[in-house]
Amino acid sequence: MARITMREAISRALWEEMERDPDVFIMGEEVGVWGGSYAVTKGFYDHFGEKRVRDTPISESTIIGAAIGAALTGLRPVAELMTINFAFSAMDHIVNQAAKLHYMFGGQMTLPLVIRTVGGGGRQLGATHSQTPDAVFAHFPGLKVVAPGTAEDAKGLLKSAIRSNDPIFFIEHATLYQVRGEVPDGDYTIPIGKSKVHREGKDVTIVTYSKMLETSTKAAEQLAATGIEAEIIDLRTLRPLDMEPVLASFRKTNRAVIVEEGWRSFGVGSEIASRIYEEAFDYVDAPIQRVAQKEVPLPYNRTLEQLALPQVEDVIQAVKEVL
Amino acid sequence: MEKEEYLDLYHQMVLIRRIEEAAALLYQEGKIGGFLHLYIGQEAVSTGLISARLPQDRVITAYRDHGVAINCGVSADMVMAELLGKVTGTSHGKGGSMHMADVHKNFWGGHAIVGAHLPIAAGLALGDQYKGRNGVTICMFGDGATNIGYFHEALNLSKVWNLPVLWVCENNQYGMGTAVDRASAVSEIRQKAEGYCIPNERVDGMDIIKVRQAAERLLADIRSGKGPYFLEVETYRFSGHSMGDPERYRKQDEVKRWEENDPIGIYDHYLTSNKIAEEAELDQIDQKVAAEVQASIQFAETSPEPEPADLYKHVYFDK
Structure with a gap:
């Protein structure tokens, strides 16, 4: 390594x-x-x-x-x-x-x-x-x-x-x-179309990918300090979408937060939430939460830009909503 | 050319004409769906061009592609079956009139977004250049395609990378219903190639001999490493843009004037007046073609439909 x-x-x-x-x-x-x-x-x-x-x-x-x-x-x-x-x-x-x-x-x-x-x-x-x-x-x-x-x-x-x-x-x-x-050293491949458990936990499922994996991991660490164990699923591939690890995790935690950097409307979170509702409805204990970019073109000003992008605090807040 | 080849070209042109006429009838009967763009009037263009290619030369064209398929060696059966959406068609019934291809015959489609296949053609030529194969890519498109950005990007790249492409603009005088001089700042379209330092010329597309001679010369030049060339072929479509075209944009006497220059009539006259063939021999070919077209309709109509399971086939290559 x-x-x-x-x-x-x-x-x-x-x-x-x-x-x-x-x-x-x-x-x-x-x-x-x-x-x-x-x-x-x-x-x-x-x-x-x-x-x-x-x-x-x-x-x-x-x-x-x-x-x-x-x-x-x-x-x-x-x-x-x-x-x-x-x-x-x-x-x-x-x-x-x-x-x-x-x-x-x-x-x-x-x-x-x-x-x-x-x-x-x-x-x-x-x-x-x-x-x-x-x-x-x-x-x-x-x-x-x-x-x-x-x-x-x-x-x-x-x-x-x-x-x-x-x-x-x-x-x-x-x-x-x-x-x-x-x-890892040397030649290795990772299959396309496979989601992965990035962090294990029992209280809530966070589904995310790319940059928001970092944001979600920071949120999970802060939550862990308060006794909440979040399981993080990294999608890695958006199409074809591998829902198995997401559904397996959700059947365990019964609660989900989906974190994406793109806009909320018609986004990755919309798709994942629908799939969970369709395929694991009996396991839902709380309305699924989505954390996403505010519905504006991103502004130049640093403060405004950060306001529009999903932050660690937004993820923590969403987790608290579903618990 | 030997006599046999002269007659073969005549056969191809007449076969395209009769397939298109049959397709128009089948469309009116509701047996062909979607859009149907006929090649009637332009037969000399692709027949002349493609007959000059070597087997390693690739052909790619736009959506008016039935004739090009025939010239590339696709059977009338497979063309007709694709028109009827059958599994025996060129694209297994998934492409339709506008999306025929047969890569084993180096026919790379059949592309229905105007101009979008020009960058793809540049890439096909890049593949041959990269591997050191001496193939040329023949890319055909209409006058309308020369007004879209893809055209300019692709021509520019082909010159910058010295790609082995023969760009062929089939100027049939109208992009759908808009006359060339109403849509293009340059009415002599070959001049657009000047902007990219691509040598160019114009040829009479109703005379197959002229098209063939130009194609032979230019393909040899490109094959020798001289880079892309641009050929503007002046032609005319005798039918509308597609089935159901009200043709409000052109006058009947204009159509009649062009019809007097029917490419099959011109070639027929060439063959008989130069004593290459007798009228009776050509009549025999006409009869053979009529039987071939009937057989292709029979083949297509009796071919199976795709299975429902075919719906999900070929979305991806890897499982």
């Missing part, structure tokens, strides 16, 4: 997969000479060369469209969208093409494609650069949506994504890159 940042974990996954398979290549804005706008691909250009670390024009549709075409020929592109906010410029290729081609042509086209992107607020970047629209992308059958919350998961899931034969939308969180975690 080594204690490394999530940035290093992602970088190592990419590096190792590129060493392992010459058909894996990276394309995107500033991935090459610059070294990645979040420094994830620093050193790649010099080592792998311009054929496999391809700087693109600022053309999001064509970054994804061309990656789809290359994937159709059997290559394994990792296409990077500098931020998830720019994914909207490529929405047609993500939604109408990547998510559809395998099905629509009767299975004859396969897309071993990874779209890596970065989301999340909290860095005073204003409304257009701070979104957490993960639920939007999780809406479409045909696409798989992965959003790791730890360095270990990030590395193992990204390796699985690169080896997968389906289009994967891989969402990293900008404020997690510096966070350190224990990562």
Whole structure:
């Protein structure tokens, strides 16, 4: 085991997969000479060369469209969208093409494609650069949506994504890159589509993922000091959604809080709560609570921005509501 | 070309024409659902182009794709079965008129979002360039597609990366019902390629010989590593944009004028006046095609529907 940042974990996954398979290549804005706008691909250009670390024009549709075409020929592109906010410029290729081609042509086209992107607020970047629209992308059958919350998961899931034969939308969180975690040495993978018990507890189930895993863990630690043991389920993959660990935990605690960074309406929490009500209604002892972003475009001002984002105190408050 | 190939091209053009006419009738009978865009009038374009390709060359097009499928070697049976939504169709009944493909014949669809397949074409070409294969990707699209952002992004990337793509604009004079000069600042569409330093030319798309000759020359150039090329093909669709088009945007005498330039008539005249074929030989092909189309309808109508369990098949590749 080594204690490394999530940035290093992602970088190592990419590096190792590129060493392992010459058909894996990276394309995107500033991935090459610059070294990645979040420094994830620093050193790649010099080592792998311009054929496999391809700087693109600022053309999001064509970054994804061309990656789809290359994937159709059997290559394994990792296409990077500098931020998830720019994914909207490529929405047609993500939604109408990547998510559809395998099905629509009767299975004859396969897309071993990874779209890596970065989301999340909290860095005073204003409304257009701070979104957490993960639920939007999780809406479409045909696409798989992965959003790791730890360095270990990030590395193992990204390796699985690169080896997968389906289009994967891989969402990293900008404020997690510096966070350190224990990562196993050497090659390992973590399966896509598996939720996980991140912290055991008996009193309440907190369902969360990505950045909010950190927030929820802090809340659970504070709650533990007051004698409340929260069980945390990390979704890790939003589509396909693995509800088994969530339901198993809920049948034990009978109470749930869902914590997400995106907006509440039509969000991840809405989906999880519905599934619990549908599949474990007899176990419900209190109305399920959702902690999410306030329903406003994120403002620049630091105080206002933090007011809009879910905080540790919000999670603690929600847990107290359901107990 | 040998005589056999000349006759084969005639066969393909007539087969497309008759399939489209049959499809129009089946649509009116309610046997074909959704949208139906016919290729009647444009047969010389894809027949000329695709006949010039080598087996390793990929073809990708927009939603007016039945004829392109035929030219790529997809059988009339499979085209008709897809139109009827049958499991024996090109896309197992899941694609329909606008989404036919056969990757084993290097036909990569059949794409119904205007312009969206141009970046995909760039990626197909990137795949060949990356692996050092000497294939060229032939990407066909309409005049309307040259007004959307994808077109400009894809052309730019193809030049920046020197990708082996032949961009082919089928200028049939209208994007749905909007005439080219009402939608495009540039009425001679090939000029748009100038903005990306992509060599370009224009060819008469009603004359298959001219299309074929241009395609042969340009494919050889691209294959030799010269990067992308842009070919504007002037053509005309004799039917509406899709079934049920009221055609308020064009006058009947304009349609008549173009119909006098019927690409099959032009080719028929070329073959007989150059003594490549006798009229009787062409008549024989016409009769053969009529039987083929009847057989394809029979095949499609008697083919099974997809099973309900097929609904969930092919959402993902990995289990």
